[in-house]
Amino acid sequence: MDTLHDGGNDDRIDAVRRFNRFYTRKIGVLEQHLLESPFTLTEARVLFELAHRGGALAKEIGAELGLDAGYLSRIVQAFTEQGLITRKPVPSDRRQFELALTAKGKQTFRRLERASQQEVGKMIERLPGDGGQRLVAAMTTIERLLDNAATGPEVTLRTHRPGDMGWVVQQHGVLYAREYGWDISFEGLCAEIAAQFLKNFDPARERCWIAEIGGQRVGSVFLVKHTNDVAKIRLLLIDPAGRGLGIGKRLVDECIAFARSCGYRKITLWTQSMLLAARGIYQKAGFVHVATEPHHSFGHDLIGETWELDL
Known part of the structure; x- marks a missing residue:
């Protein structure tokens, strides 16, 4: 049977935090902008949600990403001014807005998506041997362990x-x-x-x-x-x-x-x-x-x- 010493929990916490720092540095999210684009990581995530939903209420995006309402409002305002999204009041509740990407917004997202795929592809290609397969397997394990709500793959x-x-x-x-x-x-x-x-x-x-x-x-x-x-x-x-x-x-x-x-x-x-x-x-x-x-x-x-x- 495995046993833990008194500091075992602290050791595990330190290990998780160390991995988190390493990983965030590796994927570049500590940079001011993502993949040399004009967008921060959070802004890119908002674009991603809108691109894959085909449109959504602002409050739904905020809840999905865990964003403060004021912070999301500033992102929405900036995207609107840049012509990346449309913002329409919901007829049943004028306080709520439905967001959708414009043609320019969709094109912008596609460029960002291609850059992301290329960057990840280069990272995987640099791994020796079956490193790519091992990386995906390890990340799948991490995702499954941390997502308590997941039903698991079939x-x-x-x-x-x-x-x-x-x-x-x-x-x-x-x-x-x-x-x-x-x-x-x-x-x-x-x-x-x-x-x-x-x-x-x-x-x-x-x-x-x-x-x-x-x-x-x-x-x-x-x-x-x-x-x-x-x-x-x-x-x-x-x-x-x-x-x-x-x-x-x-x-x-x-x-x-x-x-x-x-x-x-x-x-x-x-x-x-x-x-x-x-x-x-x-x-x-x-x-x-x-x-x-x-x-x-x-x-x-x-x-x-x-x-x-x-x-």
Whole structure:
């Protein structure tokens, strides 16, 4: 179990504030104007809202962006004088105004949008290797954690199809090298497991499930025949973009349900003591830790663990 010292909360607060300062500097919002345009960040956000809504009440824009009424009023007045927006009183309430972009306003927004896309594109291109993919995955995680009201993306599970095994092997190699420092021999082991699964695949008693979000693969698991009475879980993986959504639990639950339907009497699996998230999933599903075996693999001294679930 993870523990925190007395200053743990302060450390986390400092880390969040440090990241916030770094990120705001990186995207340039501390500059006087955004992307060398005549607009501040707040003004650009007002243009963005109007462009994507096709028009809105001033109070709606203020509420959406959390703007003071006086501050928003000054922005609206400036945009009106520049010919960027129209401002019409609402017939049912003359105190309220409906805002909409003019043709000039739409053109101005398009220029700003292109500049923003180009700037972000250049930033991503400068990242080495799969840095762009890792950046998006990390930002997705941050967004999901901070947006308590979000219902979360729709996750779908499906069985394997051509091309999936390459992804499973590649993701295992990349993620375990990056997160645990395991060497390429682990990727070789994953390739052997995937190859044997395809070569000996028994659709009546074996399955591979792939988890997807928006058509993108974010997780995998295999249930294979170990003996006539015992099934084995292998290659459980959750990509960073899919973590925190309960995907690991769903994949393991699918394995358990399928094993029962096939008449297996037990499920076994082999994991490592330091893979805490996976161990937590297995324990909550009812698996019991039955054996421990220290070993040297993948460039490290590890403690292997065997877990079992009686069906």
